Amino acid sequence: MKKASSQKTVSAKSSGAVKSAKKPAKMAVSKKEPKKAAVKAAPKKSLKSAKVVKKAVKKAYPKEYPFKEIEKRWSTNWIEKKVYEPDLKKAKNPFYNLMMFPYPSAEGLHVGNMYAFTGTDIYGRFKRMSGFDVFEPIGLDGFGIHSENYAMKKGVHPMKQAKVAEKNFYNQLKMIGNGFAWEERLETYNPEYYKFTQWIFTSLFNAGLAYRKNAPVNWCPSCKTVLSDEQVIAGRCERCDSEVSKKELNQWFFRITKYAPKLLKNLDKLDWSEKVKTAQRNWIGESKGTQIKFSLDTGTEKELSVEVFTTRPDTIMGVSFMVVAPESETLKELLNYVQNREDVEQYIFEAKNKPEVERIADDKEKTGIVLKGVKAINPANGMPIPLYVADYVLSGYGTGFVMGVPAYDERDLAFAEKYDLPILNAPLIDRDKAIKQVNGKEVTQYRLRDWCVSRQRYWGAPIPLVYCEHCAEKVKKAKGAERKQYSAGELENPGWFAVKEKDLPVELPFVKEFRPEGAGTSPLAAVKKFYTAKCPKCGKEARRETDVCDTFLDSSWYFLRYPSVKSKKVAFDSKTTAKWLPVNMYLGGAEHSVLHLLYSRFVTMVLKDLKLVNFDEPFTKFRAHGLVIKDGKKMSKSKGNVVNPDDYIKQFGADVLRMTLMFMGPLEDGGDFRDAGVVGIVRFLNRVWNFGTSFNFSNGELSQWMHKTIKEVTEDLENLKYNTAISELMVAINNFYDKPDEVSKKDRDAFLKLLAPLAPFITEELWSVVGNKGSIHRASWPEYDKKALKEENFDLVIQINGKVRHTIRAKRGISEEKALKLALAEEKVNQFLEGETIKKVFFVPDRLINLVI
């Protein structure tokens, strides 16, 4: 050590004062060895005394941070002392800090969950110490296909598997050191929870936002259930990657499209990650255009017309043909006038049964068939044009009819070329004139479709509706005042009634044969005891709906439940909700951009319109965390590159894993997990441990430089830049070790507090070891003095023509005149100025001076 120190002095001299100031020498220090001897005397002493020093040091330092015992003790203590339980009724400064709850569809948490949870928790701890009553709940999204498929894979009944997963996940979640409000945890498969999921369903139903439709839906042959559009990724099932096919089924839909304009508009006022907002905008897909009526010539007396939707009314003169989607309802009527009806019907049949993947394939050639005997008349020029059915037109968008303009549209051109249609090269005309001329209606279209919420599966909340044959006719025939006894949903879906609130939940029975058999019905359809019900209206025998709800309905409102979870009577208590919601900070994966986040917004908007809540956006601030990958690839079992957080917690402790993950890079970027990253953090925390247990602290003030550290760590935490916060803290500890005599108790406490959100265990232990009272996590966040920031020297950079030529120390706040004087006094500067005149001087206060010659 002695020799090393003298070496340091030599090289510091040779490499220049600036550099040595920048990179302070590091020095081990022990409590037992007087620090003066260790630091100042050692270099002058002989080899013999260095040995003595070393021996003493070895005894006290380096000590390894004994995380095992400490983490165990504090995690129990925190729960006992309710350190992280805010007073939900009386809290003065509520801050709702939420992360997306996990679905327990695996053995346990993976490191990606840990990354997200830690990222949120650090923010919550920071806010708690900054004076907020932070509420950070946790639960499990355990209903649904993910969990059910996993249970099937394991050959365990999902109800049993849920209990196993619950235990595993909660045990793990207790180890990662998060400040969860455990008393408010919830599980979506718990009847006390899904009772209210069903209540939400009935609320939407009665408000006229749910309807039943026989429609071609996405069908996953492997999961044997329908999928929402959002769950189909490039023609494949989001869960199992099978090719999705189409199937005609009777389904329940939520009218999310009614809220499309609001869902879009509100995005502007949300403080969300920009990429998520963009993804939602794209998904909602607003486009403004014109609807134009074309009359049809069927060769009969019958007067028919259809409407097309176009964003390019200015191309109307170039319309060469018209195309209709095979699924179009209007097309069915038209068939009566078609001369080649059989061929057309054959084409429609084939188109409908084409697998999705085939239909959307890039290189697919366009197909279609002409409707013989039917002509459309272009309203702009009276020209008769042929009408085709072709599957490149989508039925769910616009009117299902499209005007073919091959001169201005690539797809239309490809179609025209294939079927040898004349390509009219008519010039563009003025847009507004065109609209007027053809009497077009300006309309806004959205690509968003209604949300299909039925699932033909077992493991979900049963849809709380009952169908009564006896009432169906009555409802249909009801007129005038009679209609008032029915809700909007009941009128729209004659015979269907929502289960009354007092009869909720509709409990999911234990069914041995829970596997879907694939006929398009839920396993519940085979359980007579379940589906036999009394009509909520007339009391006669009726039949219960046997499909269950999409999991995304479970998670579309859970944030409302957390603060009110102890209330068994209402889904969410109005006072509590007004106090805690909307969520102040929400963190989760970007993969939920158009699923969970959109559905939650929709449900919240509906609840607002039903006057059940007083806000229309659930998450004021949302940040998407990045993805943790391994060796450049997504982690997955099949690739064998899954990182198990437990192993790291066992070996190094939760604090080390937390900080390793956060040090990889900005939270919103994610990163590649490497074992190498652990080493630096282990070293750092050992240094922190020895600092806390072995240093002597003076009664002085905060060190000058600590003010800057406090400022920067505070700003970094606020902006989720945990990686740079950690680097600031590393610089701080290096500074402490460099001048161990100059560390005050104030320095120490401020440092521990700044580190506390990132490494809650070690800081809590040291906080009590050094004799502080109470939990550090309830202590107040350190403050810095703005003046102190200014009372420092800085390196004034001297540039000549924009090139750095020299650096000198100067006082902060120095004036331009003084700075110039100092610069010109430097010999090195003058070397460059010789024989030149200074034309201009640029001065950046506390930074640099640039001389232009």
Next chain:
RNA sequence: GCUCGGGUGGUGGAAUGGUAGACACGAGAGACUUAAAAUCUCUUAUCCAUUAAGGGUGUGCGGGUUCGAGUCCCGCCUCGAGCACCA
């Protein structure tokens, strides 16, 4: 095809238009040690020079704006993510 992000040492990554590479890993040299580990010290973008002091180049490529550009503008290349026959 459209939209949104990226491209900086051997690696992960830092840089309100103002010293590019903070912090960390790795590597090299040294101290300590019987030895190893741990720990500590120094070096570490690159090229030229080296006795010393220095100097040149450098943030995907090509231009531009500016006293000054990783950062702003224009045109490309490239990687990633999302959407995708949306008329």
